[in-house]
Amino acid sequence: MNNPAKPGGLLGDTAARDYSGKLRLFNAFAEPEIRRAIAGLGLTRGMRVLDAGCGTGETLGWLSGEVGAEGGVIGIDLAGAHVASARAMAPANALVMQADLTVLPFAPGSFDLVWSVNTFNHLRDPLAGATLAASLLRPGGRIALGQSSLLPDMYFAWDSRLERLVNEAVRQYYRDRYQLDERDLAAVRSLVGLLRAAGLRNVTAQTVAIERLSPVRPEDERYLVETIFRDSWGERLRPYLSGEDYEALERLCDPGHADFALHRPDFHFLQTFTLTVGEVSV
Ligand SMILES: C[S@@+](CC[C@H](N)C(=O)[O-])C[C@H]1O[C@@H](n2cnc3c(N)ncnc32)[C@H](O)[C@@H]1O
Incomplete structure (x- = not known):
């Protein structure tokens, strides 16, 4: 299980950590699905929203569009570099x-909604985080926790064997790098229980597929090539695959190679995004 002696969050977050490039690419990629998830929350003008773990801040503008100038959005994040990026793109309201979301400096009842995507799985004590977030809500206010699957559910539609071996290699890499076990890498399974354990009621969960077929949009290609093919896989997987499988993976991930996955007519990508919502008692 996780190693509390290790400094920083479960996945190595600290105030000095910077993966803002990866976050910008993810948000450009998943923008259609995340905006639909926000639109489905039924926010109204004048509401006050906290984005806990706002990263590079793309969501601040999407949330702010729902609550209008008469409402307000606050984004908080642990990492200085992420906060700087978010400030640069934050709308006027x-x-x-x-700030650290486990020690937030807000009065009880300050918000109508706490929104948080792909962040609670970085906390060593997610229940403490959810309990604190719940205490910041007005009666009837809601927490919305979004989580994309750690690994895409399908990316090499034509080769399930290589896809399985790559998934196992990624999981082993994460276990070795962060001293985690597989239960720490299955965040989506914990969301419903987490919200209920934090005392929230009327808990709902809805999962959508982020689904892309070739030819993909330029923002999809950038995310898939730079964030997944190069940074999540790339050299770091070499020790976990046979030479032959690693070379096959390299060819599929190389935009200059004739075998490049995204140029195949059968390229079909699926990744789930789950939004769980819970409400505090009135
Ligand atoms: C995977 S990113 C998601 C960012 C953003 N929500 C998004 O969807 O792009 C996780 C974010 O949580 C932040 N984070 C991790 N632990 C935190 C903590 N204890 N308090 C506040 N932010 C934290 C990280 O700095 C990072 O920006």
């Missing part, structure tokens, strides 16, 4: 603060 959004405030961005560098």
Whole structure:
């Protein structure tokens, strides 16, 4: 299980960590699905929203569009570099603060909604985080926790064997790098229980597929090539695959190679995004 002696969050987050490039690419890629998830929340003008773990801040503008100038959005994030990026793109009615979401400086009842995507799985004590977030809500206010699957559910539609071996290699890499076991890498399974354990009621969960077929949009290609093919896989997987499988993976991931996966007519990508919502008692 996770190693509490290791400094920083479960996945190595600290105030000095910077993966803002990866976050910008993810948000450009998943923008259609995340905006639909936000639109489905039924936010109304004048509401106050906290984005806990706002990263590079793309969501601040999407949330702010729902609550209007008469409402307000606050984004908080642990990492100084992420906060700087978020501030640079925050709309006029959004405030961005560098803060740890497990020790937030807000009065009880300050918000109508706490929104948080792909962040609670970075916390060593997600229940403490969810309990604190719940205490910041007005009666009837909601927490919405979004989580994309750690690994895409399908990316090499034509080769399930290589896809399985790559998935196992990625999981082993994460276990070795962060001293985690497989239960720590299955965040989506914990969301419903987490919200209920934090005392929230009327908990709902909805999972959508982020689905892309070739030819993909330029923002999809950038995310898939730079964030997944190069940074999540790439050299770091070499020790976990046979030479032959690693070379096959390299060819599929290389935009200059004739075998490049995204140029195949059978390229079909699926990744789930789950949004769980819970409400505090009135
Ligand atoms: C995977 S990113 C997701 C960012 C953003 N929500 C998005 O969807 O692009 C996780 C974010 O949580 C932040 N984070 C991790 N632990 C945190 C903590 N204890 N308090 C506040 N932010 C934290 C990280 O700095 C990072 O920006």
